[in-house]
Amino acid sequence: xxxxxxxxxxxxxxxxxxxxxxxxxxxxxxxxxxxxxxxxxxxxxxxxxxxxxxxxxxxxxxxxxxxxxxxxxxxxxxxxxxxxxxxxxxxxxxxxxxxxxxxxxxxxxxxxxxxxxxxxxxxxxxxxxxxxxxxxxxxxxxxxxxxxxxxxxxxxxxxxxxxxxxxxxxxxxxxxxxxxxxxxxxxxxxxxxxxxxxxxxxxxxxxxxxxxxxxxxxxxxxxxxxxxxxxxxxxxxxxxxxxxxxxxxxxxxxxxxxxxxxxxxxxxxxxxxxxxxxxxxxxxxxxxxxxxxxxxxxxxxxxxxxxxxxxxxxxxxxxxxxxxxxxxxxxxxxxxxxxxxxxxxxxxxxxxxxxxxxxxxxxxxxxxxxxxxxxxxxxxxxxxxxxxxxxxxxxxxxxxxxxxxxxxxxxxxxxxxxxxxxxxxxxxxxxxxxxxxxxxxxxxxxxxxxxxxxxxxxxxxxxxxxxxxxxxxxxxxxxxxxxxxxxxxxxxxxxxxx
Numbered sequence: 001x002x003x004x005x006x007x008x009x010x011x012x013x014x015x016x017x018x019x020x021x022x023x024x025x026x027x028x029x030x031x032x033x034x035x036x037x038x039x040x041x042x043x044x045x046x047x048x049x050x051x052x053x054x055x056x057x058x059x060x061x062x063x064x065x066x067x068x069x070x071x072x073x074x075x076x077x078x079x080x081x082x083x084x085x086x087x088x089x090x091x092x093x094x095x096x097x098x099x100x101x102x103x104x105x106x107x108x109x110x111x112x113x114x115x116x117x118x119x120x121x122x123x124x125x126x127x128x129x130x131x132x133x134x135x136x137x138x139x140x141x142x143x144x145x146x147x148x149x150x151x152x153x154x155x156x157x158x159x160x161x162x163x164x165x166x167x168x169x170x171x172x173x174x175x176x177x178x179x180x181x182x183x184x185x186x187x188x189x190x191x192x193x194x195x196x197x198x199x200x201x202x203x204x205x206x207x208x209x210x211x212x213x214x215x216x217x218x219x220x221x222x223x224x225x226x227x228x229x230x231x232x233x234x235x236x237x238x239x240x241x242x243x244x245x246x247x248x249x250x251x252x253x254x255x256x257x258x259x260x261x262x263x264x265x266x267x268x269x270x271x272x273x274x275x276x277x278x279x280x281x282x283x284x285x286x287x288x289x290x291x292x293x294x295x296x297x298x299x300x301x302x303x304x305x306x307x308x309x310x311x312x313x314x315x316x317x318x319x320x321x322x323x324x325x326x327x328x329x330x331x332x333x334x335x336x337x338x339x340x341x342x343x344x345x346x347x348x349x350x351x352x353x354x355x356x357x358x359x360x361x362x363x364x365x366x367x368x369x370x371x372x373x374x375x376x377x378x379x380x381x382x383x384x385x386x387x388x389x390x391x392x393x394x395x396x397x398x399x400x401x402x403x404x405x406x407x408x409x410x411x412x413x414x415x416x417x418x419x420x421x422x423x424x425x426x427x428x429x430x431x432x433x434x435x436x437x438x439x440x441x442x443x444x445x446x447x448x449x450x451x452x453x454x455x456x457x458x459x460x461x462x463x464x465x466x467x468x469x470x471x472x473x474x475x476x477x478x479x480x481x482x483x484x485x486x487x488x489x490x491x492x493x494x495x496x497x498x
Contacts, residue, residue, distance in 0.1 A: 052265045055384035062296040066090025068206040071301030073353035083153030088242030095174035096135040096181040102355030114354040125173030132180035147365040154185040159194040164202025166220035168491040195413040195448030201496035209233040225311040235320035244418035244445025249323035256286035266376035276346040278336035295329040304350040398472035404479030409454040418445035430459040
């Protein structure tokens with residue numbers, strides 16, 4: 001769940017509370033020093049913490065991020081703040097940048113303003129309380145101040161959004177507002193970079209293709225572990241929307257492995273507790289990456305009550321990312337939050353999307369405490385990447401393996417095998433009348449088509465554009481849009497449309 005508050009004074013303890021916090025942190029720091037001293041003296045090495053992340057040949061500019069619930073809000077914040085290195089963002093049951101509108105002026109309300117807005121408009125709507133201009137104006141101001149990357153980078157990102165109509169926790173108005181935020185920066189020229197799936201009857205959850213797996217929920221559930229089985233491979237759609245057509249996921253035993261690492265290395269100078277982050281994080285590394293092959297990093301952020309203390313490693317092991325990563329040279333980073341009932345006040349182990357750590361609007365910028373920690377982890381994983389090669393001329397060969405990877409009632413998500421960086425593609429669509437017409441140009445090997453008619457079959461093909469000339473086209477791909485989702489007045493109890 002995105003946010004639940006149980007401590008009525010937890011968001012601001014005043015000078016006394018700050019003093020108490022300093023004492024608590026000092027005690028933890030002293031204990032850590034004692035631990036290191038004992039093991040260094042007796043064994044010559046420290047055995048008090050897990051190791052840090054290994055460096056891999058993974059260019060940071062090929063990185064991406066996604067999240068569910070509070071992790072989705074954080075993915076939007078991180079992807080906007082560091083848009084220069086993030087190729088794409090997956091937003092599952094989340095909302096727009098700076099949705100809770102927290103800043104230093106909230107001190108006059110003892111920091112209850114952001115909590116009220118987070119649990120109000122950002123989770124329940126209505127749409128009239130989520131004005132997209134508020135969020136874009138804040139992003140513009142932060143970019144102008146140099147606190148986040150230039151927003152022209154957001155216009156080049158691949159964006160996937162999802163809302164299930166049985167979601168009883170986050171209203172669709174919030175995810176609609178996130179879509180409006182991104183459309184503002186994408187503009188009409190890059191509209192094909194966004195795909196919004198809102199026709200599935202999922203509850204508040206990350207959605208997987210599995211059926212009947214023990215420990216996971218049925219499709220319309222809104223309870224822990226917040227992983228619902230809807231016969232829909234959300235991880236695969238997200239990764240292919242960002243990177244283009246991928247090799248099929250590994251359906252057998254994975255060749256790669258999940259490794260744990262010490263998060264305190266990346267929260268420094270703070271202890272993880274001070275940021276409501278766990279001591280241990282996780283990373284899935286394919287065997288090819290471990291052996292030195294070039295790879296890419298995707299950051300997967302769990303939601304509230306999905307940390308390992310609450311649900312074990314279910315999100316790490318069951319979300320479906322690892323199977324795709326294993327066959328496509330992708331490293332999946334799983335940072336972890338933890339429950340913090342007092343200071344900072346975060347009783348549901350959520351990511352900080354309402355400023356519970358610093359009580360300032362820096363939480364949506366590069367200087368945000370949790371954003372800095374995640375970026376430090378990403379920097380560590382990508383530290384062994386070679387310098388980028390010179391720009392290669394785009395190829396005029398026909399795009400390969402065009403596939404419709406997903407459809408909604410009014411859209412379709414297309415992906416094909418990527419060519420050289422910077423290649424521009426032209427997407428053409430044929431409706432029921434059979435006549436192909438160009439519907440948009442795009443950089444990167446995916447395209448979110450929109451404005452389609454429900455329950456209608458379409459055909460698409462993709463061509464390379466070089467110096468304004470249209471090159472050879474791909475083979476055609478066919479897909480049928482879904483039916484319009486039924487009205488759902490009581491999310492969590494609505495039947496799943498077939």
